[in-house]
Amino acid sequence: MSKLSRRTFVKSLGAASLAPATLLAAPPLLAAAAGATPPTQPSAATDEKPLYLFFNADEAAFIEAACERLIPHDEVGPGALDAGVPNYLDKQLGGSWGAGERLYRSGPWQQGTPSQGYQLPFTPAELFHAALRAILAEFDGKTAFKELSAEQQDAYLKSLEAGGKDLAGVPSAAFFQMLLQMTVEGYFSDPVYGGNKNMVAWKMIGFPGAYANYYDLVDKHGIKLDREPMSIGSDRHGLVHPDPNIPASL
């Protein structure tokens, strides 16, 4: 892991911990904290592109733009890009989850009823690559998805969500649902998986994270818990140790 990026990461956490305890409750401050560039932090660290291992450049461009429409940055809090959601998707799809971890994969294959759930032969990795290939082909020679206006992007995503479109064998609604589910996962999961960067999504809602002993607080009804959340990778000094399998330059 890069010492430089580790140091800047720690520095940014330090800055956050100096902020008033009301950080969680105050949307304008929160937006500033989540808005990716606290003044004390070198902008290079957060503007740095994730190292994509699974998505190619065109796929990544679509995913980044699409995730940011699913969870946009606004005055209330961070968006999917602030939280590093595309990086989360990339590492999940490039790892065992993408390869079909915990997916029963024997045929025969047939489309079931909605009650019967997912019945496609694709692993998540196969499903994303197939669907993204078809989507990129659709935009071939036209304005790229990422260059469209927010309204146009939303309209396109809604067309996928509505279903009925075939994306190289993947029903568009199946792709959309998997993209949405994984986007929510990447937004709210522990930062060791490469999303929820700096625990921005937890700070927005006030979830304290892996810190988990409320014996003295549970019967203090209605209290406002003002403290920094904790990742499973945090030690007592507030340092976050990312999963060694995930590149440090997130």
Place this chain on the structure above:
Amino acid sequence: MTQRLKATDVVIIGVGMVGSIVAKELAAAGYKVVGLERGQPRFTVPDFQGPAVHDELRFDIRKALMQDNTKEAVTFRNKVSETALPIRRWESFLPGTGLGGSHVHWNGQTYRFHANDFQLATKTRARYGAKFLDPDLTPQDWGVTYADLEPHYDRFEYLLGTSGKAGNIKGTIQAGGDPFESPRSRDYPTPPQKEPYHGALFRKAATDLGYHPFPQPSSNLSQPYTNPEGVKLNACVFCGFCERYACEHYAKAVPQTIILPVLLKNANFELRTGCQVQRINLDSTKKQATGVTYIDGAGNEFEQPASLVITSGFALNNVRMFLLSGIGKPYDPATGKGTVGRNYAYQTVSTVASFFDEDVNINPFMASGASGTLINDFAGDNFDHAELGFIGGAFVGAVNTNGRPIQYHPVPPGTPAWGKDWKQAVAKHYNHTVMFSIHGSSMSQRQNYLDLDPTYKDAWGQPLLRMTFDFPPNDLRMAQYVTGKAIEIGKAMGAKQVAGNPRKGPYTVTQYQTTHNTGGTIMGDDPATSVVNRYLQSWDVSNVFVIGASNFPQNASWNPTDTVGALTYWAIDALKNKYMKNPGRLVQA
């Protein structure tokens, strides 16, 4: 190829909650017991330690503690006319695997069923008449009564150290407990857990409406406790990582914290993990079992001869073991004949969300798996059904267990599924919402059953279990009615907006509901309509017993674990004091 091992007195299939307790009792009585567990050995230290255990993605979403469905899935269809397809990802229910079984990842909710539940068919006919029931329903009496089971409930709860407040001790109603409960011989071993905010709000509103709120009986303990086996448990710290997780604190009663330390010291017991039992072997008469055949983790096949075989796996796996072994006659829904796989039932769960203003901090993450507050006013037969057109009921409770945000981010109905409005609603409501569970009974009906799938196989080449299930209309009417009552409580709490979500059909495997799968090897007094007798002994093969929620003829309004524990000690009593002294049929048909 198959290696034949030295014979043992008893072989136990599945070393979870039931298997651990049975093994401990029989080993202590001097019998040689072999426990076969398909999963891995695991212990509080070093396997369940923080902070790595507090990982929502790994345990909630990726279901790290659950049965490996890439090897062993279940197929499902709503009705016989459909083709069952594999449940390719677990969602609706989550069978565990590994030493300690599903009990490791339970929530600790520890309810007794009520006396009426064990005689449901008789009592319903007596109170409402023979024609009251929908004709497709197949409720049955259990063959045991609450009075039979009470000492065994008591013993099981003292093993767990369950924290609660009695509502009825030997017929005397106790203030602060559940006045509807059937009489218990003494109070819980430990007092109730502290009450979180959501429970306190519920308690006040329910009391104002004239209902009878009480603390949820919890096997996440309110204080340190040493159980009668001499094993020590600690107090729960309300970490909010309970169901789907293993407990790092020795505070949740699971086999590792209540019985395994004793069992594993007994030289009469041998634990073998990574062992997948293929079948119970029968002799040429098909009336006696000779032992089991299993395949170990390295792929070697063994025959383990035994005088007595006890199936103590998860309910669905118990049924599959009987079907794979050819014990008893498989149920046929066309004729109603056959018993194995009959009366599969589930749980009918609805929800109500009460949305408060942003100055009301609920702190949903400060909770144990069973630290809620609830009422039984609309559970079981605690209310008059004569004008309602259904039987059964549900407990209603603020029984929220966590605030883990991938799964828990409640938004009011009408909120878009994504985009700015979704995100803003999540931020606005996350810490200001109270969720109720309306945890309802599940009636057995003719069309719902389990059998072997004709097409799909497990990793060892054996047929998967096939589930055919949809909610009986009776249960959906119940859900609608009781959810309406719960909405009134939400409004009485002063919530700004209350949204009810009564369970609707068809049943889907795509949404988590509960892991309370019941039936399929049901108990009873008549071999024509039950798989095992009142002592949980196979009617067909007298040296095979099966113990678990698969014995329930239908499911009641509460979580099944306490009743499974009571049945376990009930069966142990029969094994030790009757069967082992004189092996043979304990009940003549």
